[in-house]
Amino acid sequence: MNVTPKRYCLLDSAIVLSKEAQARLNEGYNVEVFSPYNPKEEQLRNCDAMLLHSRLSRESLLKLSKCKYIGIRAHNTDYIDRQLAEEMGITVKGIPQVSQVSVAEHTFALIFAVTKQLKSSHNSIIAGNWRGELKPNYELSGKKLGVIGYGQIGRQVGSIGRALGMEVLIAGKTGEEKDGEMPLLQVIGESDILTLHLSNKDNKVFFDKEKINLMKPNAILINTSRGSLLDYESLKESLLAGRLFGAGLDVFPEEPLTDISLCELANVICSPHTAFYTEETLSAMGESLIRNLEIFYQS
Structure with missing residues (x-):
């Protein structure tokens, strides 16, 4: 009896599947875990399918x-x-948005950490200074929360903001603002806290030095979307100059992060791209990832 050999599937080492999802994948495919940052050439040349959650170079x-x-x-x-992938005849498929709750919660974790100066407060106690030279904290109620990117995550962030008594300003696409939306530059200029929730298909810097300089003095910038969206050097300059109250960052242009100088600032809170990283979201993401692969080869 002829047995059709299993297809060879590369699984990004950054992806941890549930036992059930891993079993489903192993049942249908010969699976090998690999590092997209340092893949072996034979792995790349021989694979039939790839499951990815890290950047893969053009060369690879x-x-x-x-x-x-x-x-x-x-x-x-x-x-x-x-x-390029599609020109090579490779189908590329993402998963539905399933992380809106986890990312929105993490966005506010960063907002609270910055506004309540948790990093500086913690370090002050450890240094034996108690309240020391801490300036007063920042109340959210009554403040203006600017949301740039009002998809599923942005709407969830807006909902939490309203529940906290904040005024939510929604930035519309320039020249295409819908009811309830405001021009982007107006949102930037009026917001006490700005939070980015955009995709970045072309990997170009969107929130550049010019936009950072339009922010209100003592405002806060949060990025839990894409590291490539934000000019981090200009943000650092503005923070060092004392123009902004602080920043909360979960994503970076280079990951894993090697230059940690921005994260070392007292008024900056950083996390290692973990806004989505909850048991609930990981389970849903893994399920969608495997289901998409199964559907592709069944069609």
Whole structure:
């Protein structure tokens, strides 16, 4: 009896599946865990499918001579050069947005950490200074929360903000503002706290030095969306100059982060791209990732 050999699937080492999802994947595929940052050439040349949650270089992508499918464990698919992949005959598929609750909660974790100066307060106690030279904290009620990117996550963030008594300002696309939305530059200029929730398909800096300089003095900037959206050097300059109250950052242009100088500032709170990283979200993401792969090869 002829037995059809299993397809060879590369699984990004950054992806941890539930036991059930891993069992489903192993049942249908010969699975090998790999590092997208340092893949072996034979892995790339021999794989039929790839499940990814890290950036894959153009050089590595070009070596996928057999691969027909790349599943991205994210709503955004900018982990690879998607146009090149599709020119090579590779189908690229992301998963539905399932992390809106976890990312919105994490966004406010960063907001609370910055506004209540938890980092400086903690360090002050450890240093034996008690309240020391801490300036007064920042109340959220009555403040203006600017949301740039009003998709599922942005709407969840807005809902939490309103529950806290904040006025939520929604930035619309320039020249295409809908009811309830405001021009982007107006939102930037009026907000006490700005939070970014945009995708970034072309990986270009959106929130640049010019926009940072438009922010209110003593405002706060939060980024839990894409590291490539934000000009981090200009943000650092503004923080060092004392223009902004602080920043909360979960994503960075380079991950893992090597230059930690921005994170070392007393008024900056950083997390290692963990806004989505909850048991509930990981389970839902893994389920969607495997289901998409199964559907591709069944069709």
